[in-house]
Amino acid sequence: MALRRGRDLLHRWERNPIITLRDVPYRCNTVFNGTPVKLDGQYVMIVRIEGQQGYSCFALARSRDGVHFEVEDEPCLRPADSGPFQRWELNGIEDPRVTLLEGNYYVLYTAVGGNGHRIALARTEDFRTYERIALISGPGNKDGVLFPQKVGGLYARLDRPFGHGIGSIWVSYSPDLIHWGRSELAFRPRPRYWDSYRIGASAPPILTDQGWLEIYHGVKMTSAGPIYRIGTAMLDRDNPARVIGRCLAPVLSPREEYERIGDVGNVVFACGAIVEDDGEVKVYYGAADTSICVATARIEEIIESSLEERP
Amino acid sequence: MDLVVGRDVVRRWPENPLLSIEDVPFRCSDVWNAGVVPFPQGYLLLLTVESLRGQTMIYRAVSQDGRHFTVDPEPFLTPAESGPCRDYENAGVRDARITLLDDTYYVTYLAESDFGWRVGLARTDDFQTVERLGMVTQPDTKGGALFPAKFGGRYALLERPDPGMSIWISYSDDLEFWGASTVVMTPRGGYWDSDRIGTGAPPIRIPEGWLLLYYGEKLTSAGPLTRLGAAILDADNPSEVVARSNIPILAPREPYERIGDVPNMVFSCGAVLIEDVLHIYYGASDSCICLGTARLRDVVGACLASRMEF
Numbered sequence: 001m002a003l004r005r006g007r008d009l010l011h012r013w014e015r016n017p018i019i020t021l022r023d024v025p026y027r028c029n030t031v032f033n034g035t036p037v038k039l040d041g042q043y044v045m046i047v048r049i050e051g052q053q054g055y056s057c058f059a060l061a062r063s064r065d066g067v068h069f070e071v072e073d074e075p076c077l078r079p080a081d082s083g084p085f086q087r088w089e090l091n092g093i094e095d096p097r098v099t100l101l102e103g104n105y106y107v108l109y110t111a112v113g114g115n116g117h118r119i120a121l122a123r124t125e126d127f128r129t130y131e132r133i134a135l136i137s138g139p140g141n142k143d144g145v146l147f148p149q150k151v152g153g154l155y156a157r158l159d160r161p162f163g164h165g166i167g168s169i170w171v172s173y174s175p176d177l178i179h180w181g182r183s184e185l186a187f188r189p190r191p192r193y194w195d196s197y198r199i200g201a202s203a204p205p206i207l208t209d210q211g212w213l214e215i216y217h218g219v220k221m222t223s224a225g226p227i228y229r230i231g232t233a234m235l236d237r238d239n240p241a242r243v244i245g246r247c248l249a250p251v252l253s254p255r256e257e258y259e260r261i262g263d264v265g266n267v268v269f270a271c272g273a274i275v276e277d278d279g280e281v282k283v284y285y286g287a288a289d290t291s292i293c294v295a296t297a298r299i300e301e302i303i304e305s306s307l308e309e310r311p
Numbered sequence: 312m313d314l315v316v317g318r319d320v321v322r323r324w325p326e327n328p329l330l331s332i333e334d335v336p337f338r339c340s341d342v343w344n345a346g347v348v349p350f351p352q353g354y355l356l357l358l359t360v361e362s363l364r365g366q367t368m369i370y371r372a373v374s375q376d377g378r379h380f381t382v383d384p385e386p387f388l389t390p391a392e393s394g395p396c397r398d399y400e401n402a403g404v405r406d407a408r409i410t411l412l413d414d415t416y417y418v419t420y421l422a423e424s425d426f427g428w429r430v431g432l433a434r435t436d437d438f439q440t441v442e443r444l445g446m447v448t449q450p451d452t453k454g455g456a457l458f459p460a461k462f463g464g465r466y467a468l469l470e471r472p473d474p475g476m477s478i479w480i481s482y483s484d485d486l487e488f489w490g491a492s493t494v495v496m497t498p499r500g501g502y503w504d505s506d507r508i509g510t511g512a513p514p515i516r517i518p519e520g521w522l523l524l525y526y527g528e529k530l531t532s533a534g535p536l537t538r539l540g541a542a543i544l545d546a547d548n549p550s551e552v553v554a555r556s557n558i559p560i561l562a563p564r565e566p567y568e569r570i571g572d573v574p575n576m577v578f579s580c581g582a583v584l585i586e587d588v589l590h591i592y593y594g595a596s597d598s599c600i601c602l603g604t605a606r607l608r609d610v611v612g613a614c615l616a617s618r619m620e621f
Contacts, residue, residue, distance in 0.1 A: 115474070115475045115477065115494050115497075116474040116475055117474075134490060134491070135492065136490065137449070137492075138448070138449065138452065138470075138472045138474075138479060138481075138492050139472050139474040139475050139477075139479075139494075140451075140472060140473060140474030140475075141449065159449075161427075161449040161450050161451070162427070162450065162451055162473070162474075163425075163426040163427020163428075163429075163450030163451055164425065164426070164427045164428070164450070164451065165451075166427075168426070170449060172449070173488070174488055174490075175488055176488075178490045178491070179482075179483060179484065179488035179489055179490035179491075180488055180489060180490060181445070181447065181483075181487045181488040181489055182395075182445070182487065182488075183446065183448075183449045184395070185398065185426050188426075
C-alpha cells in the first residue's frame with residue numbers, strides 16, 4: 001500500500017482519512033475512534049459516530065483491503081434505552097475497543113451518564129447484536145482495554161483512573177470479567193515529555209516475544225489546548241504492571257491537516273491495530289475527533305520503539 | 312450524663328473534646344477521625360494521628376467508659392513498607408472504620424500516595440496484630456466502609472469516588488474482586504450537602520433498614536463547611552435510599568469545631584448504638600476527637616420527616 005513518508009515512525013496511508021462523514025449513509029456530526037478486527041479475511045471495524053444531537057453511538061464498517069471501508073446503513077449499538085445500563089449511557093457510548101478472548105469478541109467502551117464516565121463490557125459474535133455484560137469500573141474511568149488472554153489465571157485489563165488528578169494507566173484483574181481487583185499502577189505521565197499531562201491505553205495489548213506491546217495515547221497541555229499523540233510501551237508478559245520499556249518519542253503526532261483541523265484539533269487517537277501475517281501493523285486512529293485514518297509500521301520497528309527507554 | 316443541649320439533633324458531651332494531641336504520649340501534629348468499636352469490656356478507637364513530618368498513621372486508644380481514653384505509644388497501622396500496598400501508602404494511612412462481620416474485625420482505611428487516594432482493607436481479631444487484605448478501590452476513592460452483613464452472600468462496601476462526589480456501593484464474593492458498582496446518594500443542590508458527600512460511620516442495622524451517618528459539604532467563600540447527616544438505606548438492597556434527612560444532625564458550632572487545622576468540620580468514622588442511644592465519635596476541625604449522642608428515634612425521625620422531599 002502506498003504510504004506517505006514522514007518524520008514519524010508510523011507512516012500514514014497516502015489517501016487518509018479512510019472514513020469521513022461522507023462515508024456514513026445517514027446524517028451525523030462526525031465519525032472517529034474505530035476499533036478493528038480481522039475476521040475471515042475481512043476487516044471489520046466498530047466506529048464511533050457522534051450524532052448531531054451531540055451524543056455518540058457505534059456503527060460497523062467493513063473492508064476487504066483494510067483501507068476502503070463501507071459503513072453499514074444503521075448504527076450497530078446505541079446507548080441503552082432501558083434496563084440497568086440506561087442511566088449510565090444517557091449521554092452516549094464512546095471509544096470502543098474490541099478484543100478476541102477465548103473465542104468471543106468483547107467490546108470495552110466508555111459509558112457516559114449523569115455520574116461521569118464508566119467502562120462498560122459487552123460481548124458479540126457477529127458484530128450485529130451485542131450482549132451488555134457489566135459496568136466494570138467506578139465513575140471517572142475510561143480507556144479500558146482487555147488483554148486477549150488470561151494473565152496468571154485471571155482476566156486482565158488496562159484502564160485510566162485519576163489519582164491525585166493525574167490520569168495514568170493501571171492494570172486490574174478479574175476471575176469472572178465482572179468483579180475486578182488487585183488494581184495496580186502500570187505507568188504514568190512523564191514530566192517534560194510529550195506525554196506529560198495525561199496518558200491512557202489505546203489499542204488492546206498485543207502479545208509479542210518481548211511481552212505485551214501497548215499502543216497508548218499521551219497528552220501534552222499547551223496554552224492553546226491539548227495535543228494527543230500515539231506512543232508505545234512494553235509490559236511484562238506475566239506481570240503487566242511492570243513496564244519493561246517505553247518509547248522516548250511518539251510514534252505518531254498530529255501533522256496533517258486532517259489531524260490538525262476538526263472538532264478537536266491536534267488529536268491522533270488509536271483504538272486498535274491489526275498485526276498482519278507479514279509483520280505489518282496497521283494502526284487505526286481517529287484524527288481531530290472528525291475522521292478515521294490508518295498508519296503502518298513493521299512490528300519490529302514498533303517493538304523497538306517501545307524499548308527506547310528502559311526503567 | 313449531662314449534655315450540652317444545642318440546636319442540633321446530636322448533643323455534645325460537655326467535656327468535649329475527648330482527645331487532643333495533649334492526650335497522645337508523643338509529639339505529633341494532629342489527632343483526628345477515629346473508628347470505634349465496643350472492645351473488650353469497654354471501647355476501642357482507631358485514631359488518625361498526623362506526625363510532625365506530616366504523614367498519617369493509625370493508633371489505638373482504649374477506654375472503660377467510652378469517654379476517657381488512653382492512647383497507645385506505638386502505632387496500630389503504619390504505611391506499608393513492603394508488599395502490594397507499599398506504593399500506595401507512603402503519604403499515610405488514616406480514617407479507619409471498623410466493621411465486625413463473621414467474628415472478625417475489618418478495618419477500612421484511606422491510603423494516600425503520589426498515585427492518589429485508595430481504600431485499603433485490613434483484618435484483626437484482637438487489635439494487637441493486623442493483617443492487610445489489600446487495596447479494594449482504584450484512585451481517587453475515599454470513604455470506604457464495609458457493611459457488617461452480607462447481601463445475597465456478597466460483601467458490600469460503601470465508597471466515595473471523587474468524580475461526582477457521591478456515595479457508591481460495590482459488591483464482592485471474596486473481599487478482593489469488586490463489581491456491580493452503583494451510586495447510592497449524591498449531593499443535593501441548594502441543601503447543606505450541596506457540593507460533596509461521603510461515608511461517615513459504617514452502616515448500623517436498625518428496624519427501618521441501615522442507618523448511614525454521612526458527611527455533607529457546602530463550599531463557602533471561606534472554604535468547606537462539613538456537617539453530619541443521616542440517611543436510611545433499604546435493609547435488603549442497600550443501594551436504595553429509603554429516607555434521607557433534609558437537615559444536618561450535627562453542625563460545627565463549638566470553638567473546637569470551628570477552630571483547627573481544617574476549621575468548620577465535624578466528621579465521623581464510627582458510632583455505637585447502645586440501647587436506644589447513638590454514640591457518635593467525631594473528629595472536629597481535623598484537630599481533636601469528640602463525642603455526641605442522639606436518641607435513635609430522633610435521628611430516624613429526622614430521616615423519615617424528609618421522606619417525601621429527597
